[in-house]
Amino acid sequence: MLSKKNQYALKAISYLTKKMGKGPVSIVEIAEKKKIPLKFLEAILLELKKNDFLDSKKGKGGGYYLHKDPGTVSIASIIRAIDGPIALLPCVSLNFYAKCEDCHEKSCKIKKVFIETRDATLKVLENKTLLDLI
Amino acid sequence: MLSKKNQYALKAISYLTKKMGKGPVSIVEIAEKKKIPLKFLEAILLELKKNDFLDSKKGKGGGYYLHKDPGTVSIASIIRAIDGPIALLPCVSLNFYAKCEDCHEKSCKIKKVFIETRDATLKVLENKTLLDLI
DNA sequence: ATTTAGTCTATTGATTTGGTGGACTAAAGA
DNA sequence: TCTTTAGTCCACCAAATCAATAGACTAAAT
Secondary structure (H helix, E strand, O other), rough: OOOOHHHHHHHHHHHHHHOOOOOOHHHHHHHHHOOOOOHHHHHHHHHHHHHOOOOEEOOOOOEEEOOHHHHHEEEHHHHHHHHHOOOOOOOOOOOOOOOOOOOOOOOHHHHHHHHHHHHHHHHOOOOHHEEEEO | OHHHHHHHHHHHHHHHHOOOOOOOEOHHHHHHHHHOOHHHHHHHHHHHHHOEEEEEEEOOOOEEEEEOOOHHEHHHHHHHHOOOOOOOOOHHOOOOOOOOOOOOOOOHHHHHHHHHHHHHHHHHHHHOOOOHHO
């Protein structure tokens, strides 16, 4: 399951996608509209900004906004930025690979099942973008 | 990602599937062969037994064994027994459904994406069985 | 009766999750 | 230039979960 943080992140960025082109949106507005704890959302938006999904403007009239073409931002990339691996096993993760100890069998059948699972999952998540959230 | 517990569970049950028909296998043997901490494995096997995946025999010559047709035991069912939900959001889980607060929009687009994801994932995990692990 | 092997309860240390509080900095506008 | 607005950064926290471990108990075989 995705963490609450990730669920909030998706709600927030989806909201910003809808509001795209209408100028920056304040954290307070997003928090109220999407019912997300303010300080928690603060941290989440900052993280999304550091991962280059969002940009922000300080001071009056400031806030966060999406600065990328929403059609090019995959849902998979957002999940990876917030929660990390999408694959169910470290040894089949494309972006967070870690070899599993004692899996000396050259062709681990467990691995095979989870590669197939990963591919099925990613086929959806890599091809869905922010546009699919609005 | 699957918990370590779940990874151990899969290794253990896969080992027992290979050894099927050859009588009970002791926890100690499984622990050594699959490099799983003994006491942790103990708890895991007990849980798998309580979920009716395994049966056991006490005393000398005892141990754990698979008592079901391995072709009928899906990988999805094992994951659910140990880690719980496979879906990425509570509100799209088939077996562990929980409604998400404040998702008053009748057709939540986020939900839609994750239903599709769930279905793609389950299409693999529901159709792979213990036979695919050996 | 002894050995073997599973069962049950409970505790534990480390890490992650889901937050909160408060000080600081940059920008706009009067 | 002062005030207000709004993002940034740091530090901390309680509760839950994870990954085990310890030890006493029970059932079966010889």
